[in-house]
Amino acid sequence: MPGQGDDFRTIWLSPADDAIVQIIDQRRLPHEYRELELRHWQDGLSAINDMAVRGAPLIGATAAWSLYLAARTGGRSETERAATELLKSRPTAVNLAWAVKRVRRAMESLPADADLAAAIREEAEAICNEDIDISLGIGHHGLELIRDIARQKSGPVNILTHCNAGALATINWGTATAPIYLAQKEAIDVHVWVDETRPRNQGSQLTAWELGQRGVSHTLIVDNAGGHLMQHGQVDLVITGTDRTTRTGDVANKIGTYLKALAAHDNDIPFYVALPSTTIDWDIRDGLQEIPIEQRDTREVSHIVGELDGRIVLVNTTANNTPISNYAFDVTPARLVTGLITERGVCAASEEGLLALFPEHAS
Ligand code: MRU
Numbered sequence: 001m002p003g004q005g006d007d008f009r010t011i012w013l014s015p016a017d018d019a020i021v022q023i024i025d026q027r028r029l030p031h032e033y034r035e036l037e038l039r040h041w042q043d044g045l046s047a048i049n050d051m052a053v054r055g056a057p058l059i060g061a062t063a064a065w066s067l068y069l070a071a072r073t074g075g076r077s078e079t080e081r082a083a084t085e086l087l088k089s090r091p092t093a094v095n096l097a098w099a100v101k102r103v104r105r106a107m108e109s110l111p112a113d114a115d116l117a118a119a120i121r122e123e124a125e126a127i128c129n130e131d132i133d134i135s136l137g138i139g140h141h142g143l144e145l146i147r148d149i150a151r152q153k154s155g156p157v158n159i160l161t162h163c164n165a166g167a168l169a170t171i172n173w174g175t176a177t178a179p180i181y182l183a184q185k186e187a188i189d190v191h192v193w194v195d196e197t198r199p200r201n202q203g204s205q206l207t208a209w210e211l212g213q214r215g216v217s218h219t220l221i222v223d224n225a226g227g228h229l230m231q232h233g234q235v236d237l238v239i240t241g242t243d244r245t246t247r248t249g250d251v252a253n254k255i256g257t258y259l260k261a262l263a264a265h266d267n268d269i270p271f272y273v274a275l276p277s278t279t280i281d282w283d284i285r286d287g288l289q290e291i292p293i294e295q296r297d298t299r300e301v302s303h304i305v306g307e308l309d310g311r312i313v314l315v316n317t318t319a320n321n322t323p324i325s326n327y328a329f330d331v332t333p334a335r336l337v338t339g340l341i342t343e344r345g346v347c348a349a350s351e352e353g354l355l356a357l358f359p360e361h362a363s
Helices: 041-049 056-087 094-108 116-152 178-185 202-213 223-231 257-266 351-357
Strands: 011-013 021-024 035-038 157-161 190-195 218-221 237-240 244-246 251-254 271-274 303-308 311-316 329-332 339-342 345-347
Touching: 011 056, 011 116, 021 056, 035 041, 035 056, 041 056, 056 094, 056 116, 094 116, 116 157, 116 178, 116 237, 116 271, 116 339, 116 345, 157 223, 178 190, 190 202, 190 223, 202 218, 218 223, 223 257, 237 251, 237 257, 251 257, 257 271, 257 329, 339 351, 345 351
Parallel strands: 157 190, 157 237, 190 218, 237 271, 271 339
Antiparallel strands: 011 021, 021 035, 244 251, 251 329, 303 311, 339 345
């Protein structure tokens, strides 16, 4: 078990055998908690491709640990081959490319006779430990926003979130959920509207599960309900995650995020995006034109996974041969984003806003 609450982890090196990396099989949740063992880098690649692990920061960490496994079993050339294959797996989340680049940089600075696997292990461990600190940083800054709303109203602060930008998408705490977990620790009355998030239902299967595990009050809604709730004063704040943010503050996130931003804008509801700086792609400016949008298997749309009589089953909900498209992400333009919550503070969704917090990226 990876531990609960503060000690929870989504990926870890087996304490019994350092040839094994362990993960939670997120495809089985919420019906079954099952751990998987990664022994070869190809196991890590499959876990990313098949979404046993998902969420931008966790995808990056899994890539780093997969490179460790490659180095252990196949040395430098196998590690390079693994890096090339991993980079092709999920194109939208930039953390994957960021993590691979970071490991490659560590490899380049090593003397030829150095222990490659030990060096990559150190890098993967650092990526995971830093991700926890980053999530907590986001949590503390986002908590201020929740505190402000709590001071101004009676009753719960109602927060709407989309997809899973929770502990399960990171190493612990999450991005969008970190402020919520810290608010709960302070006994602020919070309630979360959880978008189910078709087609893969990360909201109903993962976010609702982890909020439930941590005792956070929440209600599951269908993806189309958010606008209605906003019109009726039932949403105080929207917080989502992001898979890639441009240097100008456009954000790519799970498909449907853009529609929530539009509805929030129409109803004057603050729409914040929580992100680790590892999710910022400093090389691009125009999210609509430059962020690659992953298209996934159409069976994610035609079929739904659920539990029936204790068995996890896959059910077809469409007529056979129905033409289907499955865009996994959309881009919300910066103009619809009230602010970005990062580990260094909250800023405007703009180049000026981001550079004020991350001046080292001015060029
Ligand atoms: O396809 P997924 O499940 O990997 O998509 C995840 C999301 O869209 C999350 O909101 C995003 O990665 C931010 S996670 C902190």
